[in-house]
Structures are given as structure tokens and as C-alpha cells.
Amino acid sequence: MARIARYDRQSALDKAVVLFWQKGYHNSSIKQIEHALDMRPGSIYAAFGSKDGLFLEALACYVKESGDHLSSHLAKYTSIIEGFQDYLRDIALACTPGGPMPSRACMMVKTLLETSNTHLPINQEVNRVLDAIEHRLGEVLEQAKSNRELKPDVDCKRLARLLQAQIIGLRSFAQRDTCAPKVVELGEDMAGILDYYRL
Amino acid sequence: MARIARYDRQSALDKAVVLFWQKGYHNSSIKQIEHALDMRPGSIYAAFGSKDGLFLEALACYVKESGDHLSSHLAKYTSIIEGFQDYLRDIALACTPGGPMPSRACMMVKTLLETSNTHLPINQEVNRVLDAIEHRLGEVLEQAKSNRELKPDVDCKRLARLLQAQIIGLRSFAQRDTCAPKVVELGEDMAGILDYYRL
DNA sequence: CAGATTAATGAGCGATTGTTCAATTACTTG
DNA sequence: CAAGTAATTGAACAATCGCTCATTAATCTG
Numbered sequence: 001m002a003r004i005a006r007y008d009r010q011s012a013l014d015k016a017v018v019l020f021w022q023k024g025y026h027n028s029s030i031k032q033i034e035h036a037l038d039m040r041p042g043s044i045y046a047a048f049g050s051k052d053g054l055f056l057e058a059l060a061c062y063v064k065e066s067g068d069h070l071s072s073h074l075a076k077y078t079s080i081i082e083g084f085q086d087y088l089r090d091i092a093l094a095c096t097p098g099g100p101m102p103s104r105a106c107m108m109v110k111t112l113l114e115t116s117n118t119h120l121p122i123n124q125e126v127n128r129v130l131d132a133i134e135h136r137l138g139e140v141l142e143q144a145k146s147n148r149e150l151k152p153d154v155d156c157k158r159l160a161r162l163l164q165a166q167i168i169g170l171r172s173f174a175q176r177d178t179c180a181p182k183v184v185e186l187g188e189d190m191a192g193i194l195d196y197y198r199l
Numbered sequence: 200m201a202r203i204a205r206y207d208r209q210s211a212l213d214k215a216v217v218l219f220w221q222k223g224y225h226n227s228s229i230k231q232i233e234h235a236l237d238m239r240p241g242s243i244y245a246a247f248g249s250k251d252g253l254f255l256e257a258l259a260c261y262v263k264e265s266g267d268h269l270s271s272h273l274a275k276y277t278s279i280i281e282g283f284q285d286y287l288r289d290i291a292l293a294c295t296p297g298g299p300m301p302s303r304a305c306m307m308v309k310t311l312l313e314t315s316n317t318h319l320p321i322n323q324e325v326n327r328v329l330d331a332i333e334h335r336l337g338e339v340l341e342q343a344k345s346n347r348e349l350k351p352d353v354d355c356k357r358l359a360r361l362l363q364a365q366i367i368g369l370r371s372f373a374q375r376d377t378c379a380p381k382v383v384e385l386g387e388d389m390a391g392i393l394d395y396y397r398l
Numbered sequence: 399c400a401g402a403t404t405a406a407t408g409a410g411c412g413a414t415t416g417t418t419c420a421a422t423t424a425c426t427t428g
Numbered sequence: 429c430a431a432g433t434a435a436t437t438g439a440a441c442a443a444t445c446g447c448t449c450a451t452t453a454a455t456c457t458g
Contacts, residue, residue, distance in 0.1 A: 003423075003424045003425045003426085003433075003434050003435045003436080004424085004425065004426090004434090004435080005434090005435060005436095006424095006435075006436075007435095022316045023316055023317050024312075024313060024317070026225045026226060027225060027313075027317040027318075029414075029415070029416085030415075030416055030417080031414080031415090039436090040436065040437050040438065041416085041417070041418085041437090041438080042417095042418080042419080042435085042436060042437060042438075043435070043436055043437080045416095045417065045418075046434095046435075046436085047435095050416080050417080051416065051417090103315065103316065105311075105312050105315070109312070109371055110312045110313075112304075112371070112374055112375065113223075113304050113308070113309045113312055113313070113371065113374060114223060114226075114309075114312070114313060116302065116304070116374055117221045117222055117302065118222050118223070118226040119226075123376075124376075127375055127376040130375055131375070131377075158384050158385075158388065159388075161372065161381060161384070161385050161388075162385060162388045162389070164372065165365075165368035165369060165371075165372045165385055165389070166364075166368060167368075168367070168368045168371050168372060169364035169365060169366075169367045169368025169369075169371070170364060170368075172308055172311070172312065172364075172367045172368070172371060173360065173363065173364045173367060175311055175312060175315055176311065176326055176329055176330075177322075177323075177326040178330075182360060185357050185360070186357075186360050186361060186364055189357065189358075189360075189361045190361070190364070193392055196395060202403075202404050202405045202406085202453075202454045202455045202456080203404090203405080203454080203455065203456090204404090204405065204406095205405075205406075205454095206405095206406095228444075228445065228446085229445075229446055229447075230444080230445090238406085239406065239407055239408065240407090240408075240446085240447070240448085241405085241406060241407060241408075241447095241448080241449080242405070242406055242407080243447095244446095244447065244448080245404095245405075245406085246405095249446080249447080250446065250447090
């Protein structure tokens with residue numbers, strides 16, 4: 001054993017998430033990363049290998065937090081569909097302009113749009129992740145269907161895509177310089193869409 | 200009078216739209232712009248002032264084309280709502296992976312997400328533009344309502360935001376590495392949402 | 399053709415990009 | 429305390445960034 005690391009890996013990653021989520025991949029320079037993580041380039045590269053490596057690890061943190069957030073949210077509801085509906089309403093509330101979020105738009109979507117046609121390795125990873133989420137939404141909806149919450153003829157995989165597109169649309173819309181009530185109403189309208197699929 | 204300009208301004212802008220739409224603002228370097236427009240830096244700066252200037256003008260072209268496209272589309276339908284529904288279906292078809300588009304996601308949304316928290320002047324412009332589109336959608340929906348296509352209690356401004364969010368969600372979803380039928384189904388489902396607002 | 403005017407060129411500016419590595423510092427073990 | 433080990437540092441690298449400008453080339457009018 002020797003000198004102990006001064007930084008905490010997880011808290012460094014959390015700070016990286018904030019920066020990357022806010023500014024995106026290319027607009028976060030190593031200089032800004034140094035400042036945000038309070039680490040010098042040598043340490044950053046020793047710990048994470050490259051800017052790509054750091055970004056991918058930060059993205060994984062973001063994805064995990066997102067997944068945990070959805071899980072803990074759904075756990076509060078006996079009805080899965082009502083859980084999703086309030087999930088949309090909660091996103092709208094959280095994505096209010098002036099809120100505490102680093103960015104209102106989803107980091108995965110920002111990354112998807114930023115890296116397509118420019119940065120293949122990161123684009124592939126974010127594609128993988130979004131596919132996994134779509135898949136998971138489909139499974140939860142499938143469970144809702146077997147709970148008799150959904151009409152028996154509902155195509156859950158298809159509804160999962162519609163739901164994911166709603167979340168993407170809501171959060172991207174919220175990135176605009178708009179006002180809170182408009183975003184809240186949008187979230188409410190999107191929650192209402194799910195009613196048409198209920199039994 | 201003196202030497203005549205070798206380049207055609209509009210065709211240069213069209214090429215700039217393709218590049219910026221594809222790669223975004225920061226990932227389109229001057230070197231790439233030189234190559235895409237077949238112009239040397241001196242000419243580019245003489246013609247457009249700066250990278251920002253070129254981008255803003257290219258964005259304006261994109262916005263105009265988008266607006267014209269919607270106009271000519273709606274003109275083909277007696278029912279405004281059916282026009283919007285097929286508009287969504289057409290977007291889904293056009294945003295099929297492997298299609299001819301520079302990017303499936305909307306250039307305005309890509310710019311919105313890329314420039315928030317990083318590049319204020321362009322972000323302000325794209326905000327203005329998206330607001331104008333939302334406003335226009337609202338007006339057209341208002342007309343649909345007075346044509347008795349919509350339920351009398353429909354809030355058209357609110358529905359305009361839902362519609363815009365659908366377009367954003369559809370095209371951003373389509374940016375993923377997914378397959379055509381899934382995008383087409385998504386477009387169909389989004390078109391179906393409008394049915395619930397019809398009279 | 400001569401003179402005037404304007405577009406096109408491209409080498410090169412200073413700043414910044416992501417990254418490396420030899421030197422230094424701090425901690426553990428014997 | 430001395431030796432060994434690992435983390436930290438920051439100057440410096442080559443490459444690229446957006447951009448400038450003195451020079452050259454092309455077209456007009458007289």
C-alpha cells in the first residue's frame with residue numbers, strides 16, 4: 001500500500017454528471033472538468049483513462065440514478081399506470097424552468113443527438129441504454145396488462161415506445177425558455193394519454 | 200461593379216444546413232465548413248461574418264423550409280386535423296433509419312439541447328423560433344376548432360404544445376438506432392392521440 | 399488597354415483542444 | 429526513520445480551434 005487517493009471516485013463522477021449533463025460532451029473541456037472535479041489532468045487520466053472513459057462512466061451513473069428513480073417511484077403505487085402517470089407529472093414539475101436540475105432535457109437524449117454522426121462509441125452506448133429502458137418499460141407495462149390495468153389488446157412494446165417518446169418530448173420541450181405552468185399542463189396531457197389504454 | 204461572386208449564397212447555405220444539421224454547431228469545424236461549402240475561410244467570413252452568423256442564417260433556412268413543408272402539407276387536406284395526423288405519419292416515414300435526411304432529429308431541437316448553458320445567442324434564437332412555431336400551431340388548431348373539427352372545450356394553445364412535443368419526441372426517438380416499422384408505429388400512435396380531441 | 403473595384407486565397411495568428419510523463423508528494427510497511 | 433509504493437502535479441506536446449489579412453485574381457467601366 002501507498003498514498004491514498006485524495007478524491008472520492010463516486011463524488012467525482014457525480015460532479016462529472018452535472019457538468020456533462022449541463023454542457024454536453026464536446027462543450028465540456030478538460031479544463032472545465034479539472035475545475036469541476038477539482039482534479040489535475042494526470043489524476044483524471046489515471047482514474048478514468050480518457051475523456052470518453054469519464055463520460056461513459058458518468059453516463060452510467062446518470063442511467064443508474066434514472067432507473068432507480070423510476071423504480072422507487074413505481075414502488076409507491078399499487079397501479080402501475082397511475083405510477084407512470086404521476087411519473088410524467090413529476091418530471092414536468094421537476095423540469096420547471098429555474099429548477100435545480102443541471103439541465104431539464106434528459107442527458108441520454110442530449111447525448112444521442114449530440115453524438116450521432118460524430119462520435120460513434122458514445123453514440124452506440126447511449127443507443128444501448130435507451131434500448132434497455134424501452135425494453136424495461138415494455139416489461140412493466142406487460143405486468144400492468146396482466147394486472148388487468150390495460151385493455152387486453154394493447155401492444156405493450158408499442159406503448160412502451162410511445163411512453164418513452166412522451167418522456168423525451170416532455171423533457172426536451174421543457175428545455176425551452178418557457179414557463180412552469182405550460183410544462184405542467186403538458187405533463188398532465190401526456191399522463192392523460194395513458195388513460196385511453198386503460199381497462 | 201467588379202468581380203462577380205463565384206459561389207451562390209443560397210446553395211452555400213443549403214450545404215451549411217446539411218452539415219450543421221448532421222453534426223451540430225460545435226462538431227462542425229471551420230475546416231469541415233470550408234470543405235462542405237467549397238469556400239476558403241476568407242470568403243466564408245466575408246460572406247457570413249462568423250461561424251455564428253453562418254449558423255444562424257443556415258438555421259433560418261431550415262426553419263423556413265420546415266414552415267413551408269408544413270404549409271404545403273396542410274394545403275393538401277380539407278380537414279386540418281387529418282392534415283396534422285398525416286403530417287406525423289409522414290415525419291415517421293421520412294425519419295426512417297437509412298433515409299436520405301442529414302439527421303432524423305430536428306435541427307432546432309438538436310440546437311436547443313446543444314446550446315443551452317453554453318452558447319446563449321444561438322440558444323435565444325432557437326427559442327424564439329420554437330416559440331413562433333408553437334404559436335402558429337395554436338393558430339391553425341384554433342382554425343380547426345372554428346371549423347368544428349375539435350371539441351368546443353379544447354384549449355388550442357395547450358394542444359399546440361402537446362403536438363409540438365409529439366413532433367419533438369417522434370423525431371428524437373427516430374434518431375435512435377432503431378428500425379423503420381417501430382418509428383412508423385410511433386407516428387401512427389401519435390396521430391391517434393389527436394382523435395381524442397376531435398369532435 | 400488602364401484603372402478601379404471587389405472576390406478569392408491560404409499562410410498563419412493566438413488560443414484552446416485532449417493527452418502525456420518526469421518529477422514530486424504523501425502514505426504504508428519493515 | 430528509511431525504503432517502497434502509489435497518487436498528484438503541472439509544464440509541455442502536437443493538433444486543432446475560430447479567425448485575420450496582405451496578396452492575388454477576376455471582372456467591371458472609361
